[in-house]
Amino acid sequence: xxxxxxxxxDVDGLRxxxxxxxxxxDVAFRIRxxxxxxxxxxxxxxxxxxxxxxxxxxxxxxxRVAVLGTDPAHGDERWRARVGIVLQSWRDHGKWRVRQxxxxxxxxxxxxxxxxxxxxxxxxxxxGLVGLQEHAEKPVRMLSGGQRRRxxxxxxxxxxxEVLFLDEPTAGFDPVARREFHALMLELAATGTTTIVLxxxxxxxxxxxxxxxxxxxxxRIVADGTAEELAQQIVGQDxxxxxxxxQPYIRSVPDSTGFVYDLFQRHGRDVRNLEVRRSSLEDTYLxxxxxxxxxxxxxxxxxxxxxxxxxxxxxxx
Amino acid sequence: xxxxxxxxxxxxxxxxxxxxxxxxxxxLLGHLLWPVATLVAVFFLRHRQFQHTGFKxxxxxxxxxxxxxxxxGAVLLIQQLTAEREDGTLLRAKAVPNGIRGYFLGKLxxxxxxxxxxxxxxxVPGLFMVTGLEAGRAGSWATFAWVLLLGLVATQSIxxxxxxxxxxxxxxxxxxxxxMGLISISGIFYPITAxxxxxxxxxxxxxxxxxxxxxxxxxxxHSMAAVELGHSWRHLETLGVLGAWALVGVIVxxxxxxxxxxxxxxxxxxxxxxxxLQRVG
Numbered sequence: 058x059x060x061x062x063x064x065x066x067d068v069d070g071l072r073x074x075x076x077x078x079x080x081x082x083d084v085a086f087r088i089r090x091x092x093x094x095x096x097x098x099x100x101x102x103x104x105x106x107x108x109x110x111x112x113x114x115x116x117x118x119x120x121r122v123a124v125l126g127t128d129p130a131h132g133d134e135r136w137r138a139r140v141g142i143v144l145q146s147w148r149d150h151g152k153w154r155v156r157q158x159x160x161x162x163x164x165x166x167x168x169x170x171x172x173x174x175x176x177x178x179x180x181x182x183x184x185g186l187v188g189l190q191e192h193a194e195k196p197v198r199m200l201s202g203g204q205r206r207r208x209x210x211x212x213x214x215x216x217x218x219e220v221l222f223l224d225e226p227t228a229g230f231d232p233v234a235r236r237e238f239h240a241l242m243l244e245l246a247a248t249g250t251t252t253i254v255l256x257x258x259x260x261x262x263x264x265x266x267x268x269x270x271x272x273x274x275x276x277r278i279v280a281d282g283t284a285e286e287l288a289q290q291i292v293g294q295d296x297x298x299x300x301x302x303x304q305p306y307i308r309s310v311p312d313s314t315g316f317v318y319d320l321f322q323r324h325g326r327d328v329r330n331l332e333v334r335r336s337s338l339e340d341t342y343l344x345x346x347x348x349x350x351x352x353x354x355x356x357x358x359x360x361x362x363x364x365x366x367x368x369x370x371x372x373x374x
Numbered sequence: 375x376x377x378x379x380x381x382x383x384x385x386x387x388x389x390x391x392x393x394x395x396x397x398x399x400x401x402l403l404g405h406l407l408w409p410v411a412t413l414v415a416v417f418f419l420r421h422r423q424f425q426h427t428g429f430k431x432x433x434x435x436x437x438x439x440x441x442x443x444x445x446x447g448a449v450l451l452i453q454q455l456t457a458e459r460e461d462g463t464l465l466r467a468k469a470v471p472n473g474i475r476g477y478f479l480g481k482l483x484x485x486x487x488x489x490x491x492x493x494x495x496x497x498v499p500g501l502f503m504v505t506g507l508e509a510g511r512a513g514s515w516a517t518f519a520w521v522l523l524l525g526l527v528a529t530q531s532i533x534x535x536x537x538x539x540x541x542x543x544x545x546x547x548x549x550x551x552x553x554m555g556l557i558s559i560s561g562i563f564y565p566i567t568a569x570x571x572x573x574x575x576x577x578x579x580x581x582x583x584x585x586x587x588x589x590x591x592x593x594x595x596h597s598m599a600a601v602e603l604g605h606s607w608r609h610l611e612t613l614g615v616l617g618a619w620a621l622v623g624v625i626v627x628x629x630x631x632x633x634x635x636x637x638x639x640x641x642x643x644x645x646x647x648x649x650x651l652q653r654v655g
Binding site for chain 2: 105106109112114115134135137138142144145146147148149150152153157161162164165166167168169212213216224
């Protein structure tokens, strides 16, 4: 991602309170055109609240928010036409036929085309993109779960949005639907023109779809970067397992190569069953979430070893 | 084309599409049930004498039920607004530019088309079934037209307001019972003069009574006005009450509707869906 692409989403000092419960405490980030960003976090972290504020569907308590240069709380219909939202359909428009519904919803966008963007998206082309050609004349209620989800994406795209929002897009999917959805999103991301922001609590999904991951926890962005960057910067520690005199050991260390060298220096051939595990994104995520849960006010990246050995999945036996 | 024209055209198209859907599916049976049941009642009352007027009760009821069915527009709107808020249709509309305007216009078109359909189902056999209606006069149809038009606007804007304020389809169910109560005191099936004064006064606040009266004034001979309150068709009062409801509705309904629509979001729909599934499952 080039850093000179224009900023599409600009959020600073965003706060949200429900009564005396503070759900978002000072959230800040910038997203540039063409980025695919996953907002990752455990349930209740404030992901949905954040994305609904960006969509213009929820009023914030405080802070500055700009989506395509406009405050979503005051976005007019012209602004709305540039924003796409993928909603999870349930049983709305069940009697409408796929093509009919897309053509109808697309028609609303027709006055909002610009020199560079024709609106709406050609319906047949769009149906082809989401792979629903054979179901174009079917009533929506006859679609399978996966097909329905692809229709949801098509509806989100029909106005050729500059920004696309997806809130927990794969919640409740079966594995087939999930795989189909991921393939579709990757195809879309490859075009590089639409900025995509999605929320998920599925780490694997965030890693697979997004070029950039923001981890939201306890009302704050606690990490922000590519999957590799997060794994290196935040935990930055590898797990070293070995046995010595029949006794298993486990340590988390920043420089595993140096640590192993010292280990052999000290114990020589007595070191057995050596195994070095690179810190994975999952470790990063779990450690961040765990830390925020035990000490909500601790800033990220301030400690490592001790906590990991205390709460690690494999304890010393 | 500008965005307002597009929203209008989209709303009209939407209304017609959904009307067609509702008369080509199994829903058609539901639509037919009440008008047919009403016709059956009229059929059995077609020879029953009403007091000593020389008029049949069936003849008297026939125009009144046309007024009553016009009022069903309110009930239809309340049911649909609450159901479609729950299933996410409204949120879909909110996510597209001018979508809410198109959505509401579509609802009014579908509802009005449905009501007109009810009236046709009632009138075509009804006019042959009962005697003494003045269906051949041009003046009858002129009165019928303005009463119907005002009635559609007044009752549907009331329906839109209530549909926005009521939280769930279950609430809409309770409200329908209330409407049934209103019908029973509104002189549709028996002249209102038979009721105690305070009930008469209550009935005259709401549009159902006036719609029934307006339809009777359109289709019954002038002499029948003698059975009504004040021995008159009271056109001026009909115009006043229906017009007042229509005016209030046209001003207030969009405000209430947009306030309701503003609160919609994905998480609210998900919340309601979860609650509903819990109730069912």
